[in-house]
Amino acid sequence: xxxxxxxxxxxxxxxxxxxxxxxxxxxxxxxxxxxxxxxxxxxxxxxxxxxxxxxxxxxxxxxxxxxxxxxxxxxxxxxxxxxxxxxxxxxxxxxxxxxxxxxxxxxxxxxxxxxxxxxxxxxxxxxxxxxxxxxxxxxxxxxxxxxxxxxxxxxxxxxxxxxxxxxxxxxxxxxxxxxxxxxxxxxxxxxxxxxxx
Amino acid sequence: xxxxxxxxxxxxxxxxxxxxxxxxxxxxxxxxxxxxxxxxxxxxxxxxxxxxxxxxxxxxxxxxxxxxxxxxxxxxxxxxxxxxxxxxxxxxxxxxxxxxxxxxxxxxxxxxxxxxxxxxxxxxxxxxxxxxxxxxxxxxxxxxxxxxxxxxxxxxxxxxxxxxxxxxxxxxxxxxxxxxxxxxxxxxxxxxxxxxx
Numbered sequence: 001x002x003x004x005x006x007x008x009x010x011x012x013x014x015x016x017x018x019x020x021x022x023x024x025x026x027x028x029x030x031x032x033x034x035x036x037x038x039x040x041x042x043x044x045x046x047x048x049x050x051x052x053x054x055x056x057x058x059x060x061x062x063x064x065x066x067x068x069x070x071x072x073x074x075x076x077x078x079x080x081x082x083x084x085x086x087x088x089x090x091x092x093x094x095x096x097x098x099x100x101x102x103x104x105x106x107x108x109x110x111x112x113x114x115x116x117x118x119x120x121x122x123x124x125x126x127x128x129x130x131x132x133x134x135x136x137x138x139x140x141x142x143x144x145x146x147x148x149x150x151x152x153x154x155x156x157x158x159x160x161x162x163x164x165x166x167x168x169x170x171x172x173x174x175x176x177x178x179x180x181x182x183x184x185x186x187x188x189x190x191x192x193x194x195x196x197x
Numbered sequence: 198x199x200x201x202x203x204x205x206x207x208x209x210x211x212x213x214x215x216x217x218x219x220x221x222x223x224x225x226x227x228x229x230x231x232x233x234x235x236x237x238x239x240x241x242x243x244x245x246x247x248x249x250x251x252x253x254x255x256x257x258x259x260x261x262x263x264x265x266x267x268x269x270x271x272x273x274x275x276x277x278x279x280x281x282x283x284x285x286x287x288x289x290x291x292x293x294x295x296x297x298x299x300x301x302x303x304x305x306x307x308x309x310x311x312x313x314x315x316x317x318x319x320x321x322x323x324x325x326x327x328x329x330x331x332x333x334x335x336x337x338x339x340x341x342x343x344x345x346x347x348x349x350x351x352x353x354x355x356x357x358x359x360x361x362x363x364x365x366x367x368x369x370x371x372x373x374x375x376x377x378x379x380x381x382x383x384x385x386x387x388x389x390x391x392x393x394x
Contacts, residue, residue: 073300078308103270104385105326110319111275111312118307129302135334142328188301 006036013045024057025082025091025150058082065090071122071130071185078115079151087126090153092116096145107142113149117167117179120153125163127185133162136180147171161185203233210242221254222279222288222347255279262287268327268382269320275312276348284323287350289313293342304339310346314364314376317350322360324382330359333377344368358382 007015012035020026028046032039046053065084066074079094100112114137122130143149150170157164161184169177204212209232217223225243229236243250262281263271276291297309311334319327340346347367354361358381366374 071301076299102273102326104268105328105383107328110315110329111308114311114315115308118311129299131302131304131339132307132336134336135332137332139329139331186302
């Protein structure tokens, strides 16, 4: 997304400001790598531009994201919700802890990754209740203890109460799981006696 | 599986004994319905045949199943393991509790159903470590609080370290979720640096 060229100081600050407005989750380390400057240069740039550090930026955006939730309660999102534009895109982050790995393989259990991705897909549906119809998952590589998994979801299509959602799980910039969801938006009352099509 | 005809007493007991050897998990209520006799008739039959009640039958089979586990530890199976013939077939049961349902919809969250099915698929792989490659899920109908979900898994194909597994989740005899897994059998040492194909 950010071109890997070296900018002059003024231009770099302009691009930096624009990029952080669109993508507030980059750390100083990632920005340094992308702009091919030192971390302290990025910190100086942020200081001049009056942009707070990533933790503070994330906190502000996350508060908005949680307050936007409709189909889930706050604690029902698996992972930490970072961004949510219902019907469009969403993002969450989850660090793989000891309790989430298989004793023998020492890699994250499939259902924790599924839970993060599935709850993000549900959060994207614009209705009080969203039900999963079908899912196709491709596990690209195992996720290790301690890794930070970022889920990025987007609604690719919508027809009436039917949503097509794609979710990618990433570690750094590497895709570790890719999934396609079909979900159904429902009113609370419809669910009890319902049969999924 | 059991024909819905009415048998004479002797024949019924013979069929009952044969069926319970193959399928030890039927309750007296289910058997009564299937044989079109009363529950007390079934109890009497079992008494004459010296067959213990379903809880005891399940306990014995489950002990064997848990001792067969290879790719998972006992507590890593989500749900209660009831049967396991590694490389062939497996079965588990899980009751949907309050903590597993969505606050708004009051139906089981997708990742609990996925966890039950996924751990059963993994248990079927004949190796110290099994990794999920891809999954296709179809959620047929939502599962309500209090319902007992039985997972039935079977290995449909196997080629070298690659397994194709089908898992059905059932409530009573109704299929509520159908899934196809592709898994990879691995030795412990292979996993750390591995990339899934």
